[in-house]
Amino acid sequence: MQIDLEVRALPDTRPWINASFTFVARAPTTGKATAINRLEPETEMEKTLFEAVELKNQRRKALRKVAEHTGSKTVGQHPPDHVGEFDSEAMIKLLLKQARPLLEMPCLADPTCVLVDSTRASNSTIMQPQQRNMLNRVFGGFLMRRAYEIAFSTCYLFAGARPEFYQVAHVDFLSPVDVGDLMRFDSAVLYTHTGLETGSPHVHVQVVASICRPERVQSSISNTFNFIFRVPSKATVRKVLPANLDQAKRMIDRMTADLEDE
Numbered sequence: 001m002q003i004d005l006e007v008r009a010l011p012d013t014r015p016w017i018n019a020s021f022t023f024v025a026r027a028p029t030t031g032k033a034t035a036i037n038r039l040e041p042e043t044e045m046e047k048t049l050f051e052a053v054e055l056k057n058q059r060r061k062a063l064r065k066v067a068e069h070t071g072s073k074t075v076g077q078h079p080p081d082h083v084g085e086f087d088s089e090a091m092i093k094l095l096l097k098q099a100r101p102l103l104e105m106p107c108l109a110d111p112t113c114v115l116v117d118s119t120r121a122s123n124s125t126i127m128q129p130q131q132r133n134m135l136n137r138v139f140g141g142f143l144m145r146r147a148y149e150i151a152f153s154t155c156y157l158f159a160g161a162r163p164e165f166y167q168v169a170h171v172d173f174l175s176p177v178d179v180g181d182l183m184r185f186d187s188a189v190l191y192t193h194t195g196l197e198t199g200s201p202h203v204h205v206q207v208v209a210s211i212c213r214p215e216r217v218q219s220s221i222s223n224t225f226n227f228i229f230r231v232p233s234k235a236t237v238r239k240v241l242p243a244n245l246d247q248a249k250r251m252i253d254r255m256t257a258d259l260e261d262e
Helices: 044-070 088-104 140-159 245-261
Strands: 002-007 017-022 113-115 121-126 164-173 182-193 202-213 218-230 239-241
Touching: 088 113, 088 239, 088 245, 121 140, 140 164, 140 182, 140 202, 140 218, 164 245, 182 218, 182 239, 182 245, 202 245
Parallel strands: 113 239
Antiparallel strands: 002 017, 121 182, 164 218, 182 202, 202 218
16 A cells, blocks of 8 residues: 655645655465555545556556566666656666776776766664664664665765755665664665756765674665755766666666656
8 A cells, every 4th residue: 555645834834745655464364465445536636646646556567577577676666657668778778888988997987977886885783672663673764864874974975065855765675674683784876967957966875774694694685775865056966877787777767766756
């Protein structure tokens, strides 16, 4: 189910925050997916909202099939209106072609471009008991805060100017985190936008949170966070390019999703 939320501060009637949350229903005894009651929209406004969400779900499923065909592991949640016209393979090839001089001739490459790997930042921390929720798991809001902090720092170091938070583009909760887990947060600038419409450049930062188990030599992704920041127009914002196929696919997926959100 999708739940939409608007936050207002009265008497101002304009929403301060718009958010969409996606939940899944699971049977308490088996832990498997279970059916939920369907909604029946009644008013014209409810019908319009319902149809818009249904259309978005159809586009998401269609793009997922395209991504599976091209081998992409990260699918944007809000694909374009016409999936058939979205040539992801051509865009990936173009990005990788533009990145080759940075990989092979860095001294001669365009100084206004930089590789994703050059924007990286990371940190690690142990999850403590005071960070747990009612289910004795680590509170998702705490993980989001830690991800936001490193994303903010990453953007700050990248742009050379103090960024302004703009949007939480998308968050995936893939697996629960337990007290005592060693968490690693890896952050990188995924792409930049000139911001000609708003007058300020936009920087999209992606943070991948992983549960590390050194004694088993294992690591698994628990969350992915996507944040968008605005930076002053005077800031030097370089174009970010992928160093490999996986980075190019992640970049295209998020570009598509963010464009749909706009």
